[in-house]
Amino acid sequence: MDDAVRVREAAREAVDDIEPDRLREVLFDRLSDAPMTPAVLTLVSARAPDAGVDTDTDGIAERAAGVQLIYEGLRLTRVLAWTEPWTETTGADAGDTDADLDVLAADVLVSRGFYLLARTDAASRAVDVVRAFGRDQTLARGEGADAEALDRNLEADVFALALVAGMTAVGATPSPAAVEYAAELGRDCDADGELQPADVAFSETTTERIASLSAVGGASGDRVPSSATDT
Numbered sequence: 537m538d539d540a541v542r543v544r545e546a547a548r549e550a551v552d553d554i555e556p557d558r559l560r561e562v563l564f565d566r567l568s569d570a571p572m573t574p575a576v577l578t579l580v581s582a583r584a585p586d587a588g589v590d591t592d593t594d595g596i597a598e599r600a601a602g603v604q605l606i607y608e609g610l611r612l613t614r615v616l617a618w619t620e621p622w623t624e625t626t627g628a629d630a631g632d633t634d635a636d637l638d639v640l641a642a643d644v645l646v647s648r649g650f651y652l653l654a655r656t657d658a659a660s661r662a663v664d665v666v667r668a669f670g671r672d673q674t675l676a677r678g679e680g681a682d683a684e685a686l687d688r689n690l691e692a693d694v695f696a697l698a699l700v701a702g703m704t705a706v707g708a709t710p711s712p713a714a715v716e717y718a719a720e721l722g723r724d725c726d727a728d729g730e731l732q733p734a735d736v737a738f739s740e741t742t743t744e745r746i747a748s749l750s751a752v753g754g755a756s757g758d759r760v761p762s763s764a765t766d767t
Contacts, residue, residue: 540734543575544568546601547608550648562641566608573725574698575604576734577718581702581710584746589706599701602652606662607694609645610669612638614687617673657704658697664760665693688723691731693760695722699746714749 547567554560578600583589616638646666653662669690676683699718703710725737 539576539579540572542597543572543579543600543604546597547572547575547604550598550601550605550652551644554644554648559637559640559644562637563644566612566641566645567604570604570608571731571733572604573731573734573737574607574694574722575600577695577698577721577738578603578702578705580738580743581699581718581746582705583702584714584743585703585706585708585750596702596705598652599656599658599705600698602649602656602662603658603694603698603701605645605649605652606665606697607649607690609642609647609649610666610690610694612642612645613669614673614690616642653701656701658701661697661700661760665690665697668693668760688726691722691725692719693722695719695725696760703746703750708750711750714746717745717749 544567548564551560551563551567554563579596582596616635650659650662653659672686672689675681676686695718696715699715700710703714721737721742725732731737
């Protein structure tokens with residue numbers, strides 16, 4: 537099964553029990569339209585230490601879905617923070633209702649992503665990603681702030697999370713250099729404000745590069761603090 541298809545199904549399955557139906561439909565719509573790039577990177581990273589590793593297991597797919605759900609929730613939060621949809625109602629209460637559903641959807645996506653990563657070695661990094669996101673969004677509203685660069689930190693941090701989630705799933709220890717490489721992939725993966733799909737963003741050499749960096753190790757300017765369990 538194609539990686540993107542597999543992780544999309546895992547992400548949908550993770551929120552399949554959400555009620556009411558209308559909220560679940562909002563979640564499904566977002567997951568149907570979203571590039572599964574962070575989730576696919578989790579699978580790519582799981583393969584990096586050993587090209588023969590089986591990534592078609594539910595445990596690794598769940599980790600990938602957890603990464604994707606956290607990203608989708610934070611990405612939606614970022615959109616809501618900048619667009620302020622409550623000020624642009626299209627009907628009596630229609631605009632407010634849609635905006636409220638989006639807020640709920642963002643919360644559900646992040647919390648369900650945390651649930652999937654809670655018992656993994658990527659759990660503490662996931663917490664750090666959310667903390668860094670909140671800090672960046674606060675700084676972005678300061679006078680003279682480079683809001684675009686601060687916004688793009690989300691992709692860098694989530695891609696680093698994906699690498700940690702994938703490599704630790706197969707018992708490997710990500711080096712700081714590999715984590716920074718993943719972060720750079722996130723910074724470079726933007727095309728007109730949208731993530732590139734995984735088949736464009738990653739090549740065969742991506743896995744090889746992750747493997748070589750983890751083997752070599754080295755220093756890194758890792759932006760999100762690493763815990764003892766994921767570095």
